[in-house]
Amino acid sequence: MTRMVAVGVILLPQERWSLARSRWQRAEEWGFDHAWTYDHLAWRSLADEPWFATVPLLAAAAAVTSRIGLGTFVASPNYRHPVPFAKDVMGLDDVSGGRLLLGLGGGGEGFDAQVLGPAPTRGERTRRFEEFVALLDELLTQPVTEHDGEFYEAHAARMIPGTIARPRPSFVVAANGPRALALAARYGQGWVTYGPSFDSDGDDIADRAAAQERWWSDLEGLVAQFDAAEAAAGRTGESRARRYLSLDGAPLFSLTSVDVAVEGVERAAALGFTDVVVHWPRLEGVYAGPERALEELAARLPALRALPVAGR
Template identity: 70%
Template sequence: MTRDGLRFGIVLLPQDRWAQARARWQRAEEYGFDHAWTYDHLAWRTLVDEPWFATVPLLAAAATATERIRLGTWVASPNFRHPVPFAKDVMGLDDISGGRLLLGLGAGGTGWDATVLGPPPAPAERTRRFAEFTELMDRLLTQPVTHHAGEFYTADGARTIPGCVQRPRVPFVLAANGPRAMRLAARHGQAWVTFGPNLPAEATAELSPAAAQELWWQGLAAMVEQFGVQARAEGRDPASVERHLSLDGAPVFSLTSWDVLQEGVERAASLGFTDVVVHWPRAEGVYAGSETVLDRLAGELDRLRATAR
C-alpha cells in the first residue's frame, strides 16, 4: 500500500473520435483518478469490427488535454511493436506529458492483432520474445545509443536522445500471470499488473456469478503468493514492487453495482495491491456498467483511499 493509500486508475477504450473522447479524459482527471489508460491493440476481441483508434496519438492528445493525471498503455506488447521505433514513441509521450507516462507492457495474447501481421509465435516463443522486448526497451530508454542482436530484435546504433523526462526512464508496469513473466516483472518493473486468473469456461459454466467471482478471488490470492516467490528469487522485497489490479478481469465487471465495486476495492487492498483499475463503463457487452456507479466512485475516492491505508 502507498503512504497515501490505494490509488485508482481508469481505462478508456480508444473507440471514440477525439472530439468526443477529449471530454472523457478530462473528466477522468477532474474525478480525481490517479492514472488513466488506453489499450494498445490494433483491434480487440469482440470489438474487432467497431471503431478503434491508434494508441500513441491518442495518448499524446490526452497529454495535452490534461495536466495532472498519469497516462499509460494497458498494455503494449510485441505483437505488433518493435522496441526501437516504440522507444522513440515512448520518449515522445513522456516529453509531451511532462513526465506523466506509465508504460504498461505485456507478452501479448492470441487475439486478432497477434495474427494480423502473420502467424503468431508459440507460447514458449512468445515468452522469450517478451523478455527480449522488455530488456531491450529498458536499454533503449536508459542509454543514448544501443546495439543489440538477439533472437527476435536487432538494434544497430539505435539513438534515443535526449531520453525520457522521467529518470532513468519511464516506469514499467509489467503484466504477468505465470512464474517466468512474474520474474521479469520483478526484475524490470516498477509495478506488476495482473488481470487475475483466466478461468476456463468449463470451470464456471455451472456456477452462479457470485461463486465464479469467489473462485476468481481465490485464484488471485494464489497469484499474489506466487509473485512474492518470484520477486524474492530476483532479490527484491515483494513489498517494494507496486501492484496494479484490473478489477474487470473478474467474471463480474466492477462497475456493475456499487456493492461489487466496493467489495473489489476492499479485497484488492487486503491482498496488498497498491492500485486498482476499472474501465469506463460501456452501455452493453464487455465492460458494461453504470455511469452512476462511476460518478459515485469519483465522489468517494478519498474515503476509499483512507480506508485502504
C-alpha cells in the same frame, strides 16, 4: 511508510477525439490517479467496431490534462518493435511531462498476434517478451544502443535527449506465469494482472457469485507467486513494485454498481494491491454498466485512498 490504494480507469479507444477528449478530462477532474487505454489493432468482440491508435490518443490526452498518470494497458511485441516504440515512448513521456506509465505484456493469441504474419509459438512469445522488455529498458536508459538478439536487432539506435522520467518511465509489467512474473520482478516498477482465468459454470446469479469468490481465492495464490518472484529478485521494502489489479478480470463487471466496485477495491487492498483499475462503462456488450457508477466511485475516492494496503 504505509501505502494507500490508488484507483485508475481504462478508456477503450473507440470514440473520435471530439467526444473522447471530455472523458479523459473528466477522469482527471474526478480525481482518478491514472487513466489507461488498450494497445491493440483491434480487440476481441469489438474487432469490427471503431478502434483508434494508442500513441496519438495518449499524446492528445496528455495535452489536455496536467496531473493524472497516463498509460498503455498493455503494449506488446505482437506488432511493436522496441526501437520505433521507444521513440514513441520518449515522445509520450515528453508531451505528458513524465506522467507516462508504460504497461507491457507478452501479447495474446487473438487478432493482433497474426496481423503481421504467423503467430509465434507460446515458447517463442515468452522469449520474445523477455527480449522486448530488456531491450526497451536499455533503449530508454542509454543514448545509443547496439543489440543483436533472437528476435530484434538495434544498431546505433539513438534515444536523445532521453526521457523526463528518470531513469525512464515506469514499466508496469503484465504477468501471470512464472517467467513473466520473474520478468516483472526484475524490470517492473509495477506488476499488473487481470487475475486468474477460468470459465464460470453458468449465467445465473448463484453461479456468478461462486465464480466471483473462486476468482478472489485464486488471485490470492497469484499474489503469493509474485511475492516469491520479488524475493528471488532481491526486492524488499521500498524497492518492491507497485501492484496493479484490473477488477474487470473478475466474472462480475466492477461497475455493475458502485458497491461492487468499492468492495473490489477493499478486497484488492487487503491482498496487497497498491493500485486498482476499472473500465469506463460502455452502453452495451463487454464492460456494459451505468456511467453514474463511475462518477459515484469517483466521489468515494478520498475514503478509498485511506485504505491501508496489506504488507505495505
